[in-house]
Amino acid sequence: MANLTAWERLTIVRNKNRPTVRDYIPLIFDDFYEMHGDRCFGDDRAIIGGVAMLGGTAVTVIAEVKGRNIEENKESNFAMPHPEGYRKALRLARQAEKFHRPIICFIDTPGAFCGIGAEERGQGEAIARNLMEFFDVKVPIVSIVLGEGGSGGALALGICDELAMLENALYSVISPRGCASILWKDASREMEAANISKITADDLLQFGVCEVIIKEPLGGAHTNPQQMAESISEYLFDAVDRLSKIPLAKLLDSRYNKFRKIGVFEE
Amino acid sequence: MLEDIFNVVKSRFDPEPKNQSSGKVKIPSDLLFKCPRCQNVMFMDDFKGNAKVCSACGYHARLTAAERLDMTADKGSFIEYDKGMASLNPLDFPDYSQKLQELKQKTGMNEAIITGECTIRTRPCVIGIMDSHFMMASMGSVVGEKVTRAFERAAEKNLPVVLFTASGGARMQEGIISLMQMAKTSAAVGRHSAKGLLYITVLTDPTTGGVTASFASLGDIIIAEPKILVGFAGRRVIEGTIKQRLPDDFQSAEFLLQHGFIDMIVERRKMRKTLSRLISYHQPEREGVYHG
Ligand SMILES: [Zn+2]
Numbered sequence: 366m367a368n369l370t371a372w373e374r375l376t377i378v379r380n381k382n383r384p385t386v387r388d389y390i391p392l393i394f395d396d397f398y399e400m401h402g403d404r405c406f407g408d409d410r411a412i413i414g415g416v417a418m419l420g421g422t423a424v425t426v427i428a429e430v431k432g433r434n435i436e437e438n439k440e441s442n443f444a445m446p447h448p449e450g451y452r453k454a455l456r457l458a459r460q461a462e463k464f465h466r467p468i469i470c471f472i473d474t475p476g477a478f479c480g481i482g483a484e485e486r487g488q489g490e491a492i493a494r495n496l497m498e499f500f501d502v503k504v505p506i507v508s509i510v511l512g513e514g515g516s517g518g519a520l521a522l523g524i525c526d527e528l529a530m531l532e533n534a535l536y537s538v539i540s541p542r543g544c545a546s547i548l549w550k551d552a553s554r555e556m557e558a559a560n561i562s563k564i565t566a567d568d569l570l571q572f573g574v575c576e577v578i579i580k581e582p583l584g585g586a587h588t589n590p591q592q593m594a595e596s597i598s599e600y601l602f603d604a605v606d607r608l609s610k611i612p613l614a615k616l617l618d619s620r621y622n623k624f625r626k627i628g629v630f631e632e
Numbered sequence: 633m634l635e636d637i638f639n640v641v642k643s644r645f646d647p648e649p650k651n652q653s654s655g656k657v658k659i660p661s662d663l664l665f666k667c668p669r670c671q672n673v674m675f676m677d678d679f680k681g682n683a684k685v686c687s688a689c690g691y692h693a694r695l696t697a698a699e700r701l702d703m704t705a706d707k708g709s710f711i712e713y714d715k716g717m718a719s720l721n722p723l724d725f726p727d728y729s730q731k732l733q734e735l736k737q738k739t740g741m742n743e744a745i746i747t748g749e750c751t752i753r754t755r756p757c758v759i760g761i762m763d764s765h766f767m768m769a770s771m772g773s774v775v776g777e778k779v780t781r782a783f784e785r786a787a788e789k790n791l792p793v794v795l796f797t798a799s800g801g802a803r804m805q806e807g808i809i810s811l812m813q814m815a816k817t818s819a820a821v822g823r824h825s826a827k828g829l830l831y832i833t834v835l836t837d838p839t840t841g842g843v844t845a846s847f848a849s850l851g852d853i854i855i856a857e858p859k860i861l862v863g864f865a866g867r868r869v870i871e872g873t874i875k876q877r878l879p880d881d882f883q884s885a886e887f888l889l890q891h892g893f894i895d896m897i898v899e900r901r902k903m904r905k906t907l908s909r910l911i912s913y914h915q916p917e918r919e920g921v922y923h924g
Contacts, residue, residue, distance in 0.1 A: 479865035479873055487893050489844035489864035496818035497850055517845045538802045538811040563723050563807050574808055621819050627812040628773035629722035
């Protein structure tokens with residue numbers, strides 16, 4: 366599957382049988398207890414979070430939730446979070462820090478929600494605050510892109526010490542559709558846009574945005590969710606163990622430098 | 633839904649009325665200014681003499697970075713950082729290099745922001761000014777790097793930062809690299825802040841998308857100019873989602889004040905004094921007011 370185009374991968378991640386974080390959590394963790402609410406406005410169902418055991422280690426899990434059917438999608442707003450979702454994520458991250466738990470974020474969103482309430486409650490501020498504060502959260506953070514990593518809505522859970530992507534996952538600043546409609550005033554040319562935008566896991570590895578690609582079963586994660594979960598699990602055990610051994614000051618400096626070095630320019 | 637973070641500003645108001653009645657003479661745009669908010673027409677000289685503020689409704693029109701600097705910094709005090717830094721085309725994105733070249737010639741700028749050190753009524757600070765005339769001041773590598781360096785240098789030198797924001801969002805042509813500038817700049821704001829230093833954001837027309845969702849929303853004090861557009865998602869994207877027209881003041885400075893996301897709205901003619909006073913409140917040792 367090494368030579369699939371971005372468009373072919375997009376078709377795989379949009380397959381309605383592709384496993385979501387709700388499928389993975391019971392396969393990867395023991396005893397997940399969900400924690401609700403941002404203590405301010407409400408409980409956004411597009412982002413869930415809580416505590417769980419990863420083997421013998423207590424961890425905090427924060428995840429964007431795609432639905433597996435119409436009811437679930439209605440509940441989780443098609444994985445498009447509101448500000449209160451990002452604020453819940455930050456609250457749980459600070460709680461993890463207090464109790465020295467590593468944080469595992471799962472990214473799977475077409476983007477932050479665009480609506481009146483989202484603007485009234487400060488969508489921009491909520492994302493910005495997460496970007497700044499996650500750099501200062503004093504425990505290891507691992508983020509994994511499961512399917513679609515859509516723009517700022519994905520990045521708000523993407524400030525981490527290590528970013529992994531499932532083999533077919535995509536991570537982009539704008540959807541191929543949005544890109545096509547701006548570039549050519551023609552949203553139907555999204556296939557073309559996907560293929561020029563450099564949004565695959567391989568591309569992101571080249572750019573130094575992602576560190577690890579987790580192989581998917583042949584045909585995509587949906588062909589064997591159990592096997593996919595085992596691969597994610599194996600990676601997480603290794604990453605959490607590895608990152609937990611790094612002294613805190615060094616960890617935070619590397620986190621800063623991971624993003625600091627990204628940029629292409631001349632002077 | 634990813635249009636959220638990108639270039640969403642195009643126009644909240646139609647720049648040209650669609651059906652100019654046949655009898656009327658078309659307005660020569662270099663002699664007259666027509667306010668996009670209230671349609672008031674002013675002579676260009678009067679408009680410029682009024683700091684490019686509409687005399688009827690108070691709309692604060694867009695400035696070039698040079699105009700803003702001239703209005704803000706003490707004469708001759710500005711020392712520019714990273715003047716020569718320019719964008720490349722990391723994705724080999726179609727037409728991007730050519731577009732950059734054209735804009736450089738048209739605006740006389742290398743990129744969409746200038747940064748440096750200056751004094752404002754004798755108060756030293758690091759200053760950044762974004763200019764929407766350069767590709768709607770979208771944030772690519774250069775904007776991200778210059779903002780980041782500005783905060784890092786200010787942290788080294790114990791200086792406050794004053795940043796005039798304007799942006800259509802992330803720069804699509806630089807793909808994921810442009811998205812990462814949001815993270816990079818926010819991290820630098822955090823480090824500057826951790827040193828106990830002051831960051832004042834001045835939101836100007838228009839500030840949207842990925843810039844709103846990063847350093848523009850992170851000031852210790854957030855000021856906006858009157859009547860400007862500030863928001864995360866594009867108006868048309870939201871209208872498309874909710875299938876109804878949004879009220880005119882949606883995502884205005886006044887809307888943000890009402891919802892608790894900015895500290896104050898300050899008119900252009902009072903900006904210099906406001907900035908210098910606010911900076912002085914955060915440097916008690918310079919004032920000789922309090923020595924513990
Ligand atoms: Zn007006």
